[in-house]
Amino acid sequence: MKRSRRQFLKVASLSVLGLSTHLATGGIVNAAEQGAQYLPNENGLKAGRWAMVIDTRAFETPEDFDVCVKACHKAHNVPNIPNNQNIKWLWTDTYEHVFPEQGNNHMSESLENRDFFVLCNHCENPPCVRVCPTKATYKKPDGIVAMDYHRCIGCRFCMAGCPYGARSFNFSDPRKHLDMGEVNPEFPTRMLGVVEKCNFCVERLAQGLMPACVEAAEGKIVFGDLNDPESEVRKVLAENFTIRRKPNVGTQPGVYYII
């Protein structure tokens, strides 16, 4: 009696488990099964490897930077948080901080005093993608390092992994620091507890538009396909001396600086 009851319970519980897993997995229907199709946008801009070249000589006054930063932060609803738990997509810093270990003694006055843009480098070999435990950060075939905020668990491994300090974490609800009447209604905000960063305006490229900062810079920032020898970025790179941040970490940034 005792033995058979035990066996019955074993068989019964296993069958319930099997049945419920079958129901759980079988219940999900894919929308694509309905004969719908997904295509890339017809007028979207395409590239083998998106890259950016910033002509740092052309950015002189704080206003030069400001229009670009404003355009970026406005387009992406980036909040302005007045403490060290802040969010940064596109910002500026001095030469010694942007290019540590690449500085010289007695640099030219202009280099010493000038500011430089900082943003996500969209690396060829991104450590943030390597360390992300959920594929919330991933590299697209066109070289853009993108994020899926729906999937981010907020472990901040990517922030530890990024050698460029390009990532920000939403320590608090970003909407507390945004005027919700003024946000760009075409782009989402982020939520509490996820990491975010510059997305190379992937949503604008899909609509056939250049990134917001490039548009606002009026030629001082060049954006294009690094794999296309005829592209403007390649032309600018061929004609000017450029550097990238922290070449020794082997990430192959997609952002170049004309010095």
Next chain:
Amino acid sequence: MIEKVLKGSPKFYVWLAFLGSLIGLGAFTYLFQMKYGLSITGMSRDVSWGFYIAQFTYLVGVAASAVMLVLPAYFHHYKKFKKMIIFGEFMAIGAVLMCMLFIVADMGQPQRMLNVILHPTPNSVMFYDMMVLMGYLVLNAVIGWVTLECERHQVEPPKWIKPMIYLSIFWAFSIHTVTAFLYAGLPGRHYFLTAIMAARFLSSAFCAGPAILLLLLFVVRKMTNFNPGKEAVQTLTKIITYAMTINVFFFLLEVFTAFYSGMPGHAHPITYLFAGHGGHVDWITGFMWVGAILALLSLALLIPPSLRDNEKLLPWSLGILVTATWIDKGLGLIIGGFTPNPFEKYTVYTPTVPELLISLGIFATGLFVVSILWKIALDVKKEAGTF
């Protein structure tokens, strides 16, 4: 065996109630973190990991240290440790649980934590860390429970438990190695980016973990007359001493590489930790010096056999050792890794009161679990006459 928990002295229940109140306090504070996010912690954009992750790292070491009993007992048939093994294994269970809780406490979106399993990412060390921690928890729970049950019924443990024990030995090394890989593979963090990280982790784990175990067993000896055995204690203390010597040696290797090479990136975090920055020292500097002095003091008290075998002095020596290793790994490691930041800028990190309360709650949870498991083990041993 679980019924042993129901029959205990009033003292035991007062102790559990005390821990329960701390757990409640931590849980209550955690509600605020759920609502206001990690903004209630001292972490920032620059120092994006803090006290939670540091405690997680330290406790993985404590969990792994059970192997310092299992390995001599099963590889070298050192029978004297057999009496203590169950306590090491049960302590490991508590430690792994605390590790998991600290990781959850550190997450921005804890309700999505299953994403790690739903979207498995083999290129992320975090994925392996989750697997090895889960595996180690199961291994220790199964091995501990089965061997204790056999001890109770006074029969030989089943044959299949042997391979599991051998597996747990390798597993213990793997959990702390993988935890070190979380740090040692990050290209932009000079203090972390060192091939010796896993070796440092293991050496500090194998002195601190057994030291904590011995300290707890001394408390138990006072309360219940359970005696782990004089020779066993002395052998384990020798293991602790060797591990601590290696631990200090490894740290000095780091100091040599950083300062003899003169590479700024490697030197800056250590300089910051021990001397501050720009003529300004932060709270961590005091801790680091105390840690360094205590580390050397613990060696001075443990290396000479006459001092090491002095039972009156030993708890103090071990306490000093635990404090020193905790400052190195539970505070300095994370702060040094994030200061200076990738812009060579210095942001001070100080844990906040809510952060510490939540941590206290997690520590209390671990102690609660260990208390219950040890109570079961002690009662079973009393019954079986293997006290």
Next chain:
Amino acid sequence: MYNTKYVLPGLLIFLALFTSPFWAGKVFGTASYERPKLALPADQKECIEPVEYMRAEHMQILDTWRDQALREGKRTYVASNGKVWNVSLQNTCMKCHTNKAEFCDKCHTSNSVTPYCWDCHVEPKGNQ
């Protein structure tokens, strides 16, 4: 069976409680479920897919939309009837369904689901 006189009534009570959601309403005559009345777009006749399908599967569609747009870079949706749509919750769905409170929330509230879409996605300002 041992202790039949305790076990059987116990089982019966458990079964009664466990199935109560299915019969309690009918027996005690508490309010029955009414399908919430949703505010539909005035100027549009059809959604991207048939209504029944949308009602049952909109969450799966949104899930697929998110992955297709973000990961595959495919932001054009060719519906099963051949019509073309921009893959975007904010810029396609919510352009027609401008009244979140009377459309999304109503159903979600009566079914006790709290999706976190609008923690990030900006809800339209206009109400119909």
